[in-house]
Amino acid sequence: MSGLDTFRKETRAWLSQNAPEGLRGAADGLFNGYWGGRHGEFESDDQRRWFDAMVQRGWTAPTWPTEYGGGGLSGEQARVLESEIRRLKMPPALVGFGLVMIGPTLLEFGTDAQKREHLPAIIAGQIRWCQGYSEPNSGSDLASLQTQAVRDGDRYVVTGQKIWTSYAEKADWIFALVRTRQGATKHDGITFLLIDMAQDSVTTKPIKLISGSSPFCEVFFDQAHADARQVIGQEHQGWAVAKALLQHERTMVGELFARAITGGQEALVTKARRHIGPETGRLADAGLRDDIAQNAMDEAAFMLTLKRIRDNAKAGGRPGMESSILKVYGTELNQRRQDLAMRIAGPEALGWEGDGFAADDLQWTRDWLRSRGNTIEGGTSEVQLNIIAKRVLGLP
């Protein structure tokens, strides 16, 4: 038996003991899991038990070094762990931007002291992070950002505004891009700064989305303080760090939609049988049959591409420019699947609330509305296509 087979066997045995029965089958694809943070609340005892067990093994961050509390697994072992967790359809034990964005960036650019301060708190779900990149006049043209940080002894004084900051009202710390000087070019003079949000001079204001939920905010800094040791990389040269983090973000978005695919096709077919019929055998609508089959093929192709990219990436290494391919294709695929779900539900998809509609139809309507933002968040599809054209295909 190879080392990897032994690892799979041991992992399966460990999961059979430690994955609470009540959560098996509960994975629903997207950010369903414990978010952690100073004010984090568990939804159930099972969720807490699952989280505690995984943290103890360092498996909330399976490939991160054990010296920071991570699992120390190789990329291959981590994929075995992931497939065994997926086999039980367990939700992730911990989710959030600490694990998928700032953590990997700290591993690459942080000093040992910064890693020791922040990584264990991410792995153990103690601190919840948000991303302070976009500003009212700086989205795609991110480098034009104007939030200012002025050095004052061993700290910075930060003034300005961020926008579209996902879950800022629940976050403890923000990783922010700030301008520390007017440089020769707009990319020059930006610093990547970590700011503790537990101060009166940092305030958040939720923005409501079309889907009815309010997962993102405006964030205001009114002479907020950040310790100078919280600069990641070099002062004024944060753009390189910012871009590296975006590659992690885009890969995360692609991976998220890959997770959503697991079970998504099955859910579409079940929904089509209910709304269109017949209950068994072929669906009555031939056009819809074709489109559902096309969706299944597109999803299979996406999963194979994802697997190829993962196999090529070194364990824990930074994804390359192909992260833009995952981002653009994963999000557009999700939107097409959501559109298909709306077509299947027909007039039932027009509900917002009330007894006349099935709860899962209402949820699909809201998911469809939420999916409109997928091709904007993390960098729009147009911007990703520009990156693919220039950096992947080498077009002029």
Ligand SMILES: Cc1cc2nc3c(=O)[nH]c(=O)nc-3n(C[C@H](O)[C@H](O)[C@H](O)COP(=O)(O)OP(=O)(O)OC[C@H]3O[C@@H](n4cnc5c(N)ncnc54)[C@H](O)[C@@H]3O)c2cc1C
């Ligand atoms: C749900 C959601 C969550 C988000 N969460 C966060 C977060 O946590 N933190 C954060 O910092 N930001 C977040 N954002 C913001 C997001 O990163 C920006 O909305 C995005 O980068 C686009 O910027 P913008 O909205 O200013 O649009 P603009 O940049 O003004 O773009 C407007 C339109 O012009 C097009 N365009 C712009 N430049 C080009 C170009 N060079 N070539 C071709 N077309 C172009 C765009 O594709 C778009 O269609 C979130 C956004 C959404 C929708």
